[in-house]
Amino acid sequence: MTGGADTKGVIFNIQHYSIHDGPGIRTTVFLKGCPLRCFWCQNPESQTLEPVIFLNTERCTGCGRCVDVCPERAIQIIEGKSQTDRNLCKGTGKCAEVCPNEARSLMGRTVTAREVFDDINQDAIFYHNSGGGITLSGGDPVAQPDFSISILKLCRDAGIHTAIETCGFARWGILQRILTYVDLVLYDFKHMDSAKHEEYAGVPNDIILENAKKIYHELRLPLLARVPVISGYNDSSENLKKTAAFIANDLGTDIKVHLLPYHRLGETKYERMEEPEKAVSIQPPDDSKMEEIKKIFESNGLTVQIGG
């Protein structure tokens, strides 16, 4: 049943007392699955729908207990450390259950919307006191639309303020269905040049920009623009000017902009996923650079904040 409380989905984290993802004290639910493949992604473990194993090699002692329990026989001990054949691994998480050193952990678990809601609802008193609520993030909530809708509906019924954080890359029909239950949209703008967008994130940006306009003009939903600043990729003044102009002119100057400086927290995650070749090394922008960028947006009449 679409949108029912029993709808199942995959999440990889529920973060309580989330204070940088919308107004008030919030709980952020991180859903698995994302239609984009930004190569600077800071949560690469969130990209696929299926759960994924994290391996912290520093902690692995090569005891081999994971080898014995893996139903897919995907694990081997090589030079005293366990290694996972990622083509075989189905993310059952058996290895993480037996690992005595917390070297292996499973990112992602299947839950029902009701279970997520029960967890969210424990903090109801904090939301009401602070004007907070919940934020669905990810991944991207558009990757699991029915599951997202189910959670949002339950929250709506309980009087909890709802927000989603999305890249906006979805068929309008799907996005619109989700947005029926949303009070605030945190919307990402990664690059204004569609070719570049495709190069860096795997998809062009035309649908994304169109959807933004529809949300603002047709649905008239409150929007909050989130602009990641990735040194050397989207931080040229030309691109940032275009981004600011789009938000101010094609949407409206009442939209608040959050500039999110790139941080390196995601960089070691590819090692944990045993795909070190995908790891990037990008220098985070410094404060003076962020101040400059802030001015570009402000000169378009926008209210800007550095950081989420």
Next chain:
Amino acid sequence: MEDRLKNLKKSIEVDRFPLCIEKSRLLTESYKTTEGEPMILRRGKALENVLDNITIFIENDELIVGNAASKPMGLEFDFYAGLWSRDEIEGLKESGYSISADEEAEILEINEYWRGLNPNRRMGQLFDDKVWAFMQSGMLLPPWKSKEEGSGGGYAESGMGLGPGFFLMTVDFEKVLTFGLNKIIKEAEEELKKVKADNSDSQEKTDFLRSVIIAHKAIIRFAHRFADLAEEMAKKESNQTRKKELERIANLCRQVPAKPARTFYEAIQSFWFIFLLTTPSPVASIGRFDQYMYPFYKKDIESGATTDAEVLELLQCLRIKDMQINRTSGTVARQKNAGMAKWHNMTIGGVTPTGKDATNELSYLILDAIKLCPTPHHTVTVRVHEGTPEPLMLKALEVVKIGIGMPAFVGDNSYIGFLLKEGVAPKDARDYAMSGCIDAAIPGKSRIGPYGMFITTKVLEAAMNDGIDPRTGVQLGPKTGAFTSFKSYDDFYNAFKKQLQYFLKLHAAKNNIELQVLAELFPDPVRSSLVDNGIKEGKALLDRTMPFENGAVMNPVGLVNVIDSLAAIKKLVFDEKKVSTEELKAALTANWEGNGYADMRRMFLAAPKYGNNDKEADSIARDVYKLWADTTVQFETRLGGRHKPTGVSISAQWPGGAMTGATPDGRLAGECLADGTVSPMRGMDRRGPTAVINSASKIDQVPYQAALMNMKFHPSALKTTEDLRKLSFLIRTYFSQNGKHIQFNVVNKDTLVDAQQNPERHKDLIVRIAGYSAYFVTLGKPMQNEIIGRTEHEQAA
């Protein structure tokens, strides 16, 4: 002005703290001449000898005068907690204190005189075998070595009063500031005339009042000595500005504390003299400073006699003065209270006795003073009620951001609720102030005597070992059955209850013995006269019942470890029967090592834990905290009241943990226990601060006199005003649920570096950056380095 504070700040930075003997020399000299006289009179005369003769000085740039020891930043030897041995003095020399060879020889000689007045020996005489075994076990920290030595080592502390120090109380500062000590002397003289020789307590009262008069006259002369000194220094002073300051100081000290304070400056000087006389004490409370100082502030500001800038300067000078009052103790007690711990607590905000918001301009200035002068002492606590202005919360959180752990926040709902439940009149209940760490005191109307640190995990061990202490093999508690004999969780929980009942009874006995001995040996005319009805009552503090009688408390340490252990035992041993009692017992004895016990330990670590809003663990928490409170209040004190449950752990979780073997919560033998009272065990709260608060709110905290909650944040969670507003909501929500207290530790770079090197010590350290939150120790090294870099940057900003 900036230079003054810079210089004053420099004056408190010393390489080695000098140990001083002048005060004990003067006390002893007097004691020798008064042998055979009533103790209260001897004490008054001894204080007189100290105040009339101890070396005094006024330091450069000081505006508030009155030193706490005979040398700058010095600590005076003290004997009320026991004698000083050569070893203990050696120990002090090794840990940053200095003393000359001559003085060391003299103090050892003075020591000999105090042998006859040694409270440990007197207490030892009163211990029966059961209490004595209990005192040696360390269940009540610190363990006693011998009846002569107690836990070993006395105290060396600064402060001009008589002590003993461990009285958690706020004296009636308001009375002194408003009327002056002359008025108190006059009251005592008049009361003395009224004493009828044929009344049963007339002799006691006569001695008491005489002692009060001697002491207060001596305090006035002490202030006059500073006036003389300031005049003398002014004459020699070539700098005209300083000359004027010294002349002003001389005038101050002629006026106060003898006569009523007329200005804010006089009031703060008067306060300081009296505060100095309530020390040596690590727990002397400053009380509701923003309330009793406000009339003076308001009058001066309205008349233009002073400015906020001048007030702010004096408030900073007060912080510096408080840094001059230090304390150290014997090696064992030094562990219990890490560092030079003291809790000179200033309370601000809250409601007035009539229930209106009490916040005023001074409340804000006091917070500004911390920002400008971020010394670790004195500490400040903000009382929060529904009507607390948000700007006060935000200013207080701006101070929290500095990362020095203050101010703390306490909830009026829960504290006033406690006092009302205790039968305190609403106007007094609303006037409560913090004493010690965070215990409720009513200014001038209550006092807490000895303060114990009771290691509850030792009770759990006794319940699992048929009353035997596994550390020593001694049969410490009653035989309540071998662990392997229990068939159900309830059976086991009953055994735990019986053990707790037994040990708390011994704890009560020890408290009453100590109260008796302190009353015999160390009556204090000063503090006794500065409380409600002190003169008319005519008795020393420990010989009377106070309007709110909370003279003895019971304070559990490690109760969260007991709760988590019970939750794990219930689930894995009795409900799911995954592990037998025999297996668990064997695993604990082996400290979870070998034999597949590591896997078993993981099961026990994964069992429900308090602090995650988990129904099972939290319902056990509620039961166990109720059990502690209900058991505590069964026991009467010799002061005419009952024991009160309270909850602060200071740093007792370390030595307490060292004495406890492996526990069923998955903790290893010797590992530190949970800190605070309602804070979860380190690293066991996996669901963030709201879950911790939800769990803590399920414990009925109202019957507790205090319940400490520590929370750690990375500076990125307190970056913008919006972040602070959210934290303010978190605090207010907790207090709306009858939470008592919360304080925030904002981690600094050093902590993170230490966490990188010693991850086991920092399992609970959560960092939140750009919406991403993680346990710091689980992050890869490059990430950790990145965060360390950011932390430094954000705190500098």
